[in-house]
Amino acid sequence: xxxxxxxxxxxxxxxxxxxxxxxxxxxxxxxxxxxxxxxxxxxxxxxxxxxxxxxxxxxxxxxxxxxxxxxxxxxxxxxxxxxxxxxxxxxxxxxxxxxxxxxxxxxxxxxxxxxxxxxxxxxxxxxxxxxxxxxxxxxxxxxxxxxxxxxxxxxxxxxxxxxxxxxxxxxxxxxxxxxxxxxxxxxxxxxxxxxxxxxxxxxxxxxxxxxxxxxxxxxxxxxxxxxxxxxxxxxxxxxxxxxxxxxxxxxxxxxxxxxxxxxxxxxxxxxxxxxxxxxxxxxxxxxxxxxxxxxxxxxxxxxx
Amino acid sequence: xxxxxxxxxxxxxxxxxxxxxxxxxxxxxxxxxxxxxxxxxxxxxxxxxxxxxxxxxxxxxxxxxxxxxxxxxxxxxxxxxxxxxxxxxxxxxxxxxxxxxxxxxxxxxxxxxxxxxxxxxxxxxxxxxxxxxxxxxxxxxxxxxxxxxxxxxxxxxxxxxxxxxxxxxxxxxxxxxxxxxxxxxxxxxxxxxxxxxxxxxxxxxxxxxxxxxxxxxxxxxxxxxxxxxxxxxxxxxxxxxxxxxxxxxxxxxxxxxxxxxxxxxxxxxxxxxxxxxxxxxxxxxxxxxxxxxxxxxxxxxxxxxxxxxxxxxxxxxxxxxxxxxxxxxxxxxxxxxxxxxxxxxxxxxxxxxxxxxxxxxxxxxxxxxxxxxxxxxxxxxxxxxxxxxxxxxxxxxxxxxxxxxxxxxxxxxxxxxxxxxxxxxxxxxxxxxxxxxxxxxxxxxxxxxxxxxxxxxxxxxxxxxxxxxxxxxxxxxxxxxxxxxxxxxxxxxxxxxxxxxxxxxxxxxxxxxxxxxxxxxxxxxxxxxxxxxxxxxx
Numbered sequence: 001x002x003x004x005x006x007x008x009x010x011x012x013x014x015x016x017x018x019x020x021x022x023x024x025x026x027x028x029x030x031x032x033x034x035x036x037x038x039x040x041x042x043x044x045x046x047x048x049x050x051x052x053x054x055x056x057x058x059x060x061x062x063x064x065x066x067x068x069x070x071x072x073x074x075x076x077x078x079x080x081x082x083x084x085x086x087x088x089x090x091x092x093x094x095x096x097x098x099x100x101x102x103x104x105x106x107x108x109x110x111x112x113x114x115x116x117x118x119x120x121x122x123x124x125x126x127x128x129x130x131x132x133x134x135x136x137x138x139x140x141x142x143x144x145x146x147x148x149x150x151x152x153x154x155x156x157x158x159x160x161x162x163x164x165x166x167x168x169x170x171x172x173x174x175x176x177x178x179x180x181x182x183x184x185x186x187x188x189x190x191x192x193x194x195x196x197x198x199x200x201x202x203x204x205x206x207x208x209x210x211x212x213x214x215x216x217x218x219x220x221x222x223x224x225x226x227x228x229x230x231x232x233x234x235x236x237x238x239x240x241x242x243x244x245x246x247x248x249x250x251x252x253x254x255x256x257x258x259x260x261x262x263x264x265x266x267x268x269x270x271x272x273x274x275x276x277x278x279x280x281x282x283x284x285x286x287x288x289x290x291x292x293x294x295x296x297x298x299x300x301x302x303x304x
Numbered sequence: 305x306x307x308x309x310x311x312x313x314x315x316x317x318x319x320x321x322x323x324x325x326x327x328x329x330x331x332x333x334x335x336x337x338x339x340x341x342x343x344x345x346x347x348x349x350x351x352x353x354x355x356x357x358x359x360x361x362x363x364x365x366x367x368x369x370x371x372x373x374x375x376x377x378x379x380x381x382x383x384x385x386x387x388x389x390x391x392x393x394x395x396x397x398x399x400x401x402x403x404x405x406x407x408x409x410x411x412x413x414x415x416x417x418x419x420x421x422x423x424x425x426x427x428x429x430x431x432x433x434x435x436x437x438x439x440x441x442x443x444x445x446x447x448x449x450x451x452x453x454x455x456x457x458x459x460x461x462x463x464x465x466x467x468x469x470x471x472x473x474x475x476x477x478x479x480x481x482x483x484x485x486x487x488x489x490x491x492x493x494x495x496x497x498x499x500x501x502x503x504x505x506x507x508x509x510x511x512x513x514x515x516x517x518x519x520x521x522x523x524x525x526x527x528x529x530x531x532x533x534x535x536x537x538x539x540x541x542x543x544x545x546x547x548x549x550x551x552x553x554x555x556x557x558x559x560x561x562x563x564x565x566x567x568x569x570x571x572x573x574x575x576x577x578x579x580x581x582x583x584x585x586x587x588x589x590x591x592x593x594x595x596x597x598x599x600x601x602x603x604x605x606x607x608x609x610x611x612x613x614x615x616x617x618x619x620x621x622x623x624x625x626x627x628x629x630x631x632x633x634x635x636x637x638x639x640x641x642x643x644x645x646x647x648x649x650x651x652x653x654x655x656x657x658x659x660x661x662x663x664x665x666x667x668x669x670x671x672x673x674x675x676x677x678x679x680x681x682x683x684x685x686x687x688x689x690x691x692x693x694x695x696x697x698x699x700x701x702x703x704x705x706x707x708x709x710x711x712x713x714x715x716x717x718x719x720x721x722x723x724x725x726x727x728x729x730x731x732x733x734x735x736x737x738x739x740x741x742x743x744x745x746x747x748x749x750x751x752x753x754x755x756x757x758x759x760x761x762x763x764x765x766x767x768x769x770x771x772x773x774x775x776x777x778x779x780x781x782x783x784x785x786x787x788x789x790x791x792x793x794x795x796x797x798x799x800x801x802x803x804x805x806x807x808x809x810x811x812x813x814x815x816x817x818x819x820x821x822x823x824x825x826x827x828x829x830x831x832x833x834x835x836x837x838x839x840x841x842x
Contacts, residue, residue, distance in 0.1 A: 029730035033439065036361050038729060038761040039744070040443040041754045050437065082354045083437065084493040092512050143550075150553055154560040162553065162562045163545055164514070252547050252557070254513030262351050262548075265724040 006291070010284040017280035018273055022067065025269050026060050032080035032267045054080055067273070076277065077270035086274035090256060096164070097255035100174055100247065101240045107179025108186055109233050115183060116190020116229075117217065121198060134191070137184030142243055146177045146250040164253040174251040178243045182236045189232040193225030200224075227298045234290035241279050342840045343541040344821065346833075347557060347566030348516075351548045355510055356496040357478050358431045361440035363745065363831050366477040367567075368516050368544045370832040373480025373501035376405055376424070377471055378528045379828035384591075384645050384747055386471055389528055390419065390481055390502065400466030400783050407457040411526050413483035414506045421459040425451050426484035428461070436492055444473035446780075466781040468788065472748040477832070504531060504836040505542065516544040520836075531836040532823070539821075539838040558583055558816045565817040565824065565833075571630035571698070574814045586815040587632050590830035591643045592745030594636030595697060597806040598755065599739055602766030605687055606738040610669040612803035615689070615739075616655035618662035618713035619706055625809050628701045632814055636807035638796045639752060643810070643830075645785075646749040646792035654800050662713040673714050680714040692740040693721045694728050699741045702808060732764050739806065740764050747828055749792040750780050756799060765804045772798055 033054070037047045051057050055066070070077060076086040115137075118130035153173060154162035164170040197203060198221060206220045207213075222229075244257035256275055263271035295301050352362035357369050376391040391405040411419035428451055431441045446467035452460040463470070473479055486500035499507040504527065505518040520540040527533075534540075547554045547566060555573035557563040559580065569577070569585075577583050605611045621635045634642060638651040666672070671680040671687055680687050689710070693703045700721065707717040720737065722728045732740055742762065744751050754760040757776050758768040772795065779791040799805060813831065817824050823837040 028727070029733075030726035032726075035726040035729040036439045037443075039725075039754075040361055040440045041761050042443050043761070049434075053434070053437075078493070079353075081439070082356065082359050082493045082496070083491075084354070089512070096514070147550075147552060150556050154562065155556045158560055162557045162560045163547075165562075249548065250550050250553060252545055252553065254511065258351070258513055258548075262353070265726075266353055267724075267726050268353070 006288055010281075010288070013284055014277060014280050018067075018071075018277050019064075021273055021276040022060075022064055022269075025267065025272060028267065030267055031056050032269070056080070071277070076274040079271055080268050081266065086270050089259065089271055090274055090278055093254055093256045093259050096253060097244055097248070097257060099171065100178065100244060100253065100255060101237075103171055103175035104178035104182055104240060104243070104247075105233070105237065107175050108182035108236060111179060112183035112186025112233070113190055113222070113229070115187035117194055117222075119187065119191040120194035121217065121221075130187075131191075134184055134187045137181050137187065140181075142177060142181050142246045143250065145180065146174075146247065149173050149177055150250070163251065170251075170253075174247050174253060177250075178240065178247045181243060182239055185236055185239070186229065186232050190225065190229050193228050194221050197221045197224050227294050227301075230290055230294055230297070234287055237286045238283055241283065342537060342539045343543065344539050344564040344818075344838070344840075345562065346542050346544045346835075347547045347554060347563040348544050349547055349551070349554065349566070349568040351513065351546050354493075354496050355499070355516065356492075357480050358427075358441045358482070359436060359438050359492070359496075361478075366829075366832045368518060368542070369480065369499070369501075370477045370503075370827065371505035371518055371542070371835050372499055372503045372507050373477055373482065374411075374503050374526070374528075375476065375480055376407075376474045378530075379472075379475050379747060381530050381825065381827050381834065384828045386475065387528055387530075389475070390424075390526070394471075396783055400468065400781060401463045403461040403463070403470060404454070405459050405461070407459065408526055409457050411502050412523070413486070413500050413502050414521060414523075415483050415486055415500045417483045417485040417500075419481065419502055420456050421453045422456075423484050424459050424481060425453055426488075427479075427481050430482075430484075430487060431479065441478040444469075444476065444478055446470060446473070466783065468780060468783045469748045469750040472746070472750075476829070502526070513546065515546075518542045518544075518835075524836075527836070531834065534836070535839055537822075537839040537842060539835060539840060542835060555816065558818070561818070564821050565815060567813050567815045567831075569814040569816050571628065571632050571814060574632060574816065575630050577816055582819050584817050584819050584821075584824075586817055586824055588813045588815060588826045588830050589634075589641065589643045590745050590811040590813050591641055591747050591828070592751050592811070593639060593743035593755075594641050594810045595699070595702070595741065595808040596636070596639065596743050597691065597739040597741050597808070598765040599804060599806060600735075600737055600764065600766055601802075601804065603735065603738060605669070605671065605682070606689070608669045609803060610665045611671070613655065614662040614665035614669070614713065615710075615715070616662075616803055616806055617658045617665065618710055618715065619806060619808075620657040620709050621808055622657065623709070624702055624705050627705060628698050629809055629812075633809035633812045636810050637800075638807060639756070639799050639805055640749070640792070640796060641810040644749070645747065646789055646796075648793040648796040650793070651796060651800055655803075659712050666713065666715070671714075678711065678714060679716045687716065689715055689717045689738045690736060691717055691719050692728060692731055692737045693719050694725065694741055695721065695723060697741075697811075703741070743811075745811070745829065745831070749788060749795075750776075752776060752792075752795065752799075753780060756795070756804070767802075767804055769798070769802070 033050055034047055078085050115130050115134055118126050150162050153160045160172050161170050203220055206216050244255060245261055248255040248258040260275045348364050350362055350364040352360055352365045354360040355365050375389045377386045378389040380387050390408055392408055394405045396403055413419060430436055431438055447464045448461060449464045450462050454460055480501060483500035486498060487495045490498055497510050504521060504524045506521045508517040508519050510516045547557055551570045554566050554569055555577060558566055574585050577585055599606045599612045601607050625631060625633055625635050637654050640647050666680055671682050673680050691703055693700055703719050710717050722731050753776055754762040756767055756772055758773050775791050775795050779788050782788050820841045822839045822841050825834045825837050827834060
């Protein structure tokens with residue numbers, strides 16, 4: 001029952017995401033080919049012909065229904081520019097983005113927990129420093145940090161490449177930068193949770209029993225806060241979707257984020273819709289997984 | 305509450321998690337069987353939507369593909385004159401309707417397919433086929449109507465009316481000769497991943513958004529005269545990478561050694577790089593139109609010649625070139641760049657900065673500052689000049705400077721930034737503008753047609769001038785170079801007499817290259833490198 005309800009809301013979310021994108025894209029004037037054809041000196045007649053061939057002159061509602069009929073069959077359409085299947089275009093870029101997103105999320109989780117614990121449990125200096133770093137992670141744009149790290153680590157120190165060189169070295173800077181900013185919200189929640197839990201009776205009891213401090217933090221304080229922290233990590237997966245657009249562009253990496261940017265600017269509707277559909281799906285699946293994990297971790301959820 | 309320190313074991317654990325996350329990175333992508341001895345990384349600064357030269361339109365695709373394809377004719381990089389390519393010789397019928405090409409007999413595509421007249425015919429058929437959906441190449445063929453195979457190595461291109469830019473088109477990579485075996489083997493959208501030409505480099509792979517790799521061909525024996533023979537130090541593998549959207553990282557990639565050559569550096573970065581002995585700055589003028597603002601003659605107040613002239617006199621182009629382009633670009637005075645073979649020198653210095661003259665012209669046009677607010681009015685209504693500002697080519701910086709300069713002559717400018725080329729075209733369609741920045745590149749004078757013919761697809765100055773129409777059409781039909789030069793001189797003078805455009809600067813591509821890279825040179829169009837001539841200093 002729970003699963004069926006979740007699946008239904010997943011399908012609803014996908015439909016909503018694609019519908020909004022569909023309307024927004026078409027609310028913008030212009031299309032994928034008209035501008036280029038005019039610049040190439042094409043006559044109004046040949047532009048109209050090409051638009052008809054691509055189905056761009058059909059009423060939007062007609063296009064919308066066609067899109068869903070094809071999508072239901074697993075056909076996300078083809079690029080308006082050269083006819084490449086959208087599924088192929090996205091699949092080509094997927095592994096690179098998944099790798100970046102996964103390593104950034106791992107970095108963010110680790111860094112967020114560390115910063116949150118430091119802010120909530122550390123001494124005066126440690127706590128204050130951690131709070132400043134959390135503030136930076138939340139408020140500074142990725143563009144700024146990214147450019148600074150590129151300048152320092154690639155151009156000046158020359159210890160890490162500025163671009164994706166196909167090895168783990170090329171992944172360090174982008175996942176560190178994206179991870180750092182994704183970590184901000186995780187650290188905030190961790191901080192609040194551990195500070196609240198730190199004064200709870202059972203924690204005092206645990207310390208009173210003479211347990212080692214690391215054991216108290218890991219098994220008592222974090223254990224209780226984990227569901228809340230996991231939820232915010234899951235939410236941050238959404239932040240990652242936006243973050244990869246900037247990070248991939250800045251670090252000259254291939255990926256879905258950069259593809260989205262160029263397809264949106266080029267008004268290649270099927271490609272943009274395909275990416276939105278795919279990211280909404282990925283985001284929903286991540287939420288689902290984290291919910292399931294919470295159910296396993298938090299016994300209180302199982303009893304109700 | 306007792307403050308407690310974070311135990312070391314926790315932080316150690318977290319760092320191990322971090323390292324584990326990084327350790328999952330994929331293995332090196334390039335499984336290089338025979339590593340190239342002289343491999344370079346070439347930074348591209350646009351992400352074309354695709355790389356099929358017959359379909360896609362980006363000028364950026366020519367940077368790699370110019371190395372993969374030969375064309376029937378070439379332009380000499382120094383003289384800009386046509387020289388033989390895959391065609392040994394050619395003749396044009398007196399009426400300009402038949403172009404006959406005698407082809408080389410010793411050429412094979414990289415996949416072994418022989419190059420002959422049938423292959424040329426197959427390429428032309430592919431380009432004009434509606435199924436191909438060409439966004440540029442087909443329109444470069446002008447009035448081309450079909451072809452005749454005379455014998456195995458002779459082909460005739462037939463035109464419905466005389467179209468003298470045809471040779472210029474045939475010298476460009478968009479009409480490069482591809483192996484019919486290769487493009488017939490895959491669907492039209494797949495050919496860009498499996499390209500086969502006859503050029504000095506073979507196509508290895510294209511991974512969208514990531515890289516495009518070329519390797520030197522060992523069998524290239526039909527080079528045009530300006531390609532130098534391969535040396536032991538010649539570059540033999542090129543990996544093209546994309547440094548798009550963030551111009552600031554281009555100089556960083558050069559400095560870090562991640563790229564050995566890159567174009568479109570920011571002028572400010574170029575200035576800084578001149579202090580770096582490891583990097584050489586190579587500014588290359590690009591032939592065609594300068595950065596220009598087209599002035600809408602169909603909308604108040606730029607429908608008045610005096611207002612347009614006032615705008616020209618009131619814009620300090622020297623100051624713009626100094627501040628925005630760090631003096632790397634020459635000031636432009638007319639609709640063609642100074643390195644165009646059709647450039648009219650007589651226009652140099654036309655409408656040089658003269659704010660007094662500009663104010664006088666505005667006053668003659670009835671625009672005066674009656675309420676002393678510093679800006680002119682007409683019949684009590686404030687005058688606003690709407691300027692459409694695209695995001696590329698430092699045009700936003702130029703527009704802001706112009707807005708500032710016009711305060712001196714009392715003209716108020718309102719900038720209308722647009723995010724992309726598509727939105728620019730749509731904003732122009734709405735017609736609510738006085739100035740719009742747009743320009744095209746090309747050696748042939750016919751680059752002016754789309755902008756200044758009354759029927760032109762980019763006639764955004766809304767011009768309908770019968771003399772201009774006649775001269776542009778005649779120059780397009782006329783095949784005699786001197787006669788065309790004369791016509792284009794008249795055309796440029798008329799355009800500036802009528803003040804249809806505000807030219808700013810000739811386009812200069814600021815390339816940066818590693819100091820260890822020698823022989824860096826570019827073709828007649830300015831965008832496309834002659835990579836066969838690149839060598840690495842040992």
